[in-house]
Amino acid sequence: MIAELGLAMLWLASALALLQLVAGALALTKRGRELAGIVRPAAVIQGVLSAGSFLALIALFLRTDLSVKLVATNSHSLKPFIFKLAGTWGNHEGSMLLWVTVMAMAGGFIALFERRLRDDTMLATLAGQAFVSLGFYAFLLLSSNPFERLAVPPPEGNGLNPLLQDIGLAFHPPTLYLGYVGLSIAFSFAIGALVTRDVGPAFARAMRPWVLGAWIFLSLGITAGSYWAYYELGWGGWWFWDPVENASLMPWLAATALLHSSTVLAARNALRAWTVMLGVVAFSMSMIGTFLVRSGILTSVHAFAVDPERGSFILALLAIYIGGALALFATRAATITEGARFAVTSREAALVVNNVMLSAILGIVLLGTLYPLLTEAFGEKVSVGPPYFNPIGAIFFVPMLIVMAIGPMLRWRDDRAGRISGKLALPALAAALTALGLVSFAPTIKPLPFLGMALAAGLAVASVLPLVGRDLRRTPLPVYGMVVAHLGIAVALFGVGSDSAFSxxxxxxxxxxxxxxxxxxxxxxxxxxxxxxxxxxxxxxxxxxxxxxxxxxxxxxxxxxxxxxxxxxxxxxxxxxxxxxxxxxxxxxxxxxxxxxxxxxxxFVPMIWYGGLLVGLGGLLALIGRVARDMKRSRAEDKIAYRRARQGR
Amino acid sequence: MSDPTPTRRNGLWLWLPLALFFGFFVLVMFGLLRPADRNVASAFVGKPLPAFDLRPAVPERPGLRAADMATGQPRLLNVFASWCIPCAAEAPQLAALAQQGVAIDGVAIRDRQEDVQRFLAQYGNPFARIGADDVSAVQLAIGSSGVPETFVIDGKGVIRHQHIGDIRAEDVPMLLEKLREAGR
The missing domain is CATH 2.40.128 (Lipocalin)
Incomplete structure (x- = not known):
């Protein structure tokens, strides 16, 4: 009964997504305007229904209902409670249902609470969100039904992969999914903004909390995944440039770039087309990552449920969403008016350099991940590993670190290098002292770890400088967030350098x-x-x-x-x-x-993961700061509107 | 850098992301449609056998030299060991191949004479020659990483095919086909 109920709710949710898409699209035209009223309620109900469907699946797993195929193949009555629960999403169908559930709930959430965007942009955004959800509903209902029954239930379930029976791993994939979903919401915002050509600070402010949320989850997910690989696989390594790892790193890189460029757009109304494109690219990277992992097109140490048919399905979705969004971008971006201008020495310019470097690293990781596929097309099998990724990535990572140290001290729009050069002496000194210490105590150290550790020391000092000379109690939370996140990168980098130099x-x-x-x-x-x-x-x-x-x-x-x-x-x-x-x-x-x-x-190897946690914490501080400010502002606006209404009476 | 926004009026640049995505799409379509072949082919396929000269593993059969393999007729080279259980499992298939007139030479890896004799007595002896490879020197030189493995060698002593793992009954027609190809 529970399984049938879950399936029914899933079908209803998909019907509502269709309604939301059609009504949203029609409401943008002149004749369909009166349909606008049903788009927000449809999004909310869709969220509730898909949540109900996911709860039904959880119930089936907790009861170990072996008449359901998914439970029979992935669970076992003897399994500890927590792993029965984690079993719900520790498989292909369940993880897809979790994905679509979180996406639908996020859609319902913006339908309820997002009031900053222009009405038509909001409609286009919700229609875009429904469009993306529909693909996943179709995927679930047509090719990966999680509620499928077995004619003859087996006496006992087939267990969960013992490698995956680990508390860290039980929560690692859903963390990444939450990140992917957050990026899908950012994608919907980008589509909405492209459709109505309404790319401005309001769009950036509406999108930013979702990007931040996604980024926090991705940071934590990557950190947890890396630690899991470290202690569970027993190879002593913590990052293997494995396709599955790259699949989680690429969305993070794109989200990091998007986070910084949306800050420029929100504060300075610059980098308009670029931010919209990153919104599309960030979600594309999550989709491409999911595709590479699930289709089994690349061989990896992570044995996932590999199925070429599913691969084709995800690829078709990819072609529709990403191809469609990029085509929309190509036709619309030229008509997006140019944003505000800024000087070479300015915080915007530093953020542009950061974006270019992050995009370059993203391109390198993507190329390295796909390269085996490329050479296979010409009949040669190769594998790409650290000898490619580490030095080539460092070419762009090193300048990015330097800009990371300088950028936060620069003012918006226009600044003088002379104003901050005094402040920069301290981080330069820290880097120089570390370099000196390394050379004298470990003269045989290799160049990359040496550079990494010296830069990490410099960056650690530089990252706290934005707090110097400020009234700490009146400093906004997002500034603390930035400081903590940048410090986290420095800490992690120090751990990486130390591990590779001194293990x-x-x-x-x-x-x-x-x-x-x-x-x-x-x-x-x-x-x-x-x-x-x-x-x-x-x-x-x-x-x-x-x-x-x-x-x-x-x-x-x-x-x-x-x-x-x-x-x-x-x-x-x-x-x-x-x-x-x-x-x-x-x-x-x-x-x-x-x-x-x-x-x-x-x-010092644990510093890698402490750094990752700091990065996540920094994101959390920024998110709390932004959301609190948004809520304060919307309350103030309500008050003003209320007063005006009374005065008018 | 006074205008680093990529919002140039030149519309062609804006199609670049779509073009890159199209390239990705074509690439993975190719990857998906291609028949899945996850075996790593030996880098030695297509190369002549390296020179080697192995002493006989058992007195009943002569030892094995690389020159012995270039007889003008395609042959199988079977890498095995008496201590290897899958090697025993593939013995019926080797016997069937030998019965159909296929010439098979063996290399016994890290083995003792009496053990090989007992193994052959128990599971049959399809081999024309058996060389003893005490330190896996020949095994490594022909790109074999374990036992059992079977190589198809053409009449000129060139490696034409490498079969990793035991020969199952369903592999026999494939090996016969590879031998026929090597004979052409």
Missing amino acids: IEKLVASRAGESHKVGPWQVTLRSIEPVAGPNWTALEATLAATYDGGRLSLLRTQSRNFTTPPQLTNESALHTRWNGQLYVVLGEEADDGRWQLRLWWKP
Whole structure:
């Protein structure tokens, strides 16, 4: 019954999306104007219905209703509650339903609360949102029905991929989806603005919270995904330039550019066409990423439900949305009037450089991701990895970091370099001192980590300078957001540099009682014992580690055998200190009864993820600041309108 | 930089994003329509066998030299080991191929004479020659990364095809076809 109810609500929601699209489009014409009244209610009801549909799917998973195919293939009655819940979106159909639900709810939200845009732009935006949703409804209902029943329910479910049975991963994909959805709303705003040629500060202000929200989720999603890969895959690496990782990085890069350019548009009414195009590009990147991951067109370490038919469906959606939006852009952008002008030394100009650099990095990542496909078209198989991405990306990343340090100190419109050169001495000093320290203590350091760590130190100092000399209590929250986010980038970059410059790796074969030295650590294998969990058994190695002869700490690493379905995973053991992490993985048993152990000492590596969290926190501060200000302003406007109405009476 | 807004009046630039997207679309269409072939073909296919000279793995059969493979007729080169379970699983298929007149040479990887003898006694001996590769030198030199693997060698001693993993019953017609192609 629940499944049928969920399916019915999904069909109704799609019908309402169709209504919203048709009514919205007609309302833009002269004769259909009276239809305008039903567009907002349609968007709200569509949101409610799709939320109901998703709740129905959650209920089916929590009850482990094995007569539903999706539950039978992806869940198991013995699974812990939290993973039953996460199982709802830990598969293709469920994740698509989550996507469309959040998108419909966001549409309902803007229909209820967004009042800044011109009426016709608002109608076009909601019609655009309905248009995008319709594609996903069609995808779900025609080719990936999550509520499909089985004629004969199996006695037991088929489990969840044990690699994915991990709390971090349960919440990593939905975080990214929320980011993608936020960008789809930004896309709808861009379409609306293009249709009515109403590209101005109001459009940027209406779009910005969604971009910020998307950006926060993407930042956190990438950070969590990277940490998951780090401790779960047991390779000691944290970023592999894998197609799936790139698929999450590309929307982030585009969203970062969009965030900065929409700030210019909101504050200075400049970069109009560029911001609209980034609105289209950011969502295109999420769609392209989803397509690359789901179609299985590129081989990746992330085994996803790969299906060429689904790939074709997403590709068709891509062609319609992205092709259509870019064609609309090409025909309309020439008629968008030019924005305000600004000087070479100005905050706008710094943000333009930031945008150009981010776009270049985006292009590099996209090209590197697609390159294997390109060469395959000519009959050659290649894989593209760090030797391409790291140095080529650095060419654009380094200037971007420098502009990031300078830009926030510049004034809008026009400024003099001389005014801020005194302030810049401090970050330059920090960078120089770090460089000096590195050269004297680690003369063999490679150029990229060296540059990264020195720049990180400079940027860290520079990023807090915008707060110097300000009344801290009256400084707007978005400024704090910027400071924290920029500081986060510096912190993460320092961690990256330190990890690649100073990591020490050791592979040993060890018996119980034997001791090994890795960096400042002395690690002793105490014992290897079997342990059992709810749906796995494992061999657990207990290790005793001392840092520099100090206090003893115990670590446990497991080689786990999952029973449903059978699969072997390595649970790495981590010991975190303020200055780095000890990372241990248990390997195979050799013939002579010794055990393989992989040991790493990674100085300052957690800073990578602390930095990622700081970036997300910075975004959150900015978002709270913006939304609070918007609410204050709309309350004030209501008050003025109310007073006027009374005076007029 | 006084006017860095890309809102130039030159309309052609505005079509560039669409053109790039069209390029992407064509590329992935090609990728989607192409038959899925996820196997990494050996870089050694199309290359002549490297020179090697292996001592006999068992007294009953001669050892194997690269020159032995260039007999004017296509042959199979089977990389196996007595300690390898899939190698035992593919033995019936090798026997069937040998029965149809296919000449098969073997390379025993990291093996002992008595173990190979026991393996051949148990699962049959389809091999004309068997070389002993104690340190996987030949295996690595012909681009094989594991056991079992089977190579199609043409009459001039050039590698024409590499089959990774055990030969299943359904692979036999494909291998016969590859041998016929190599014989042309």
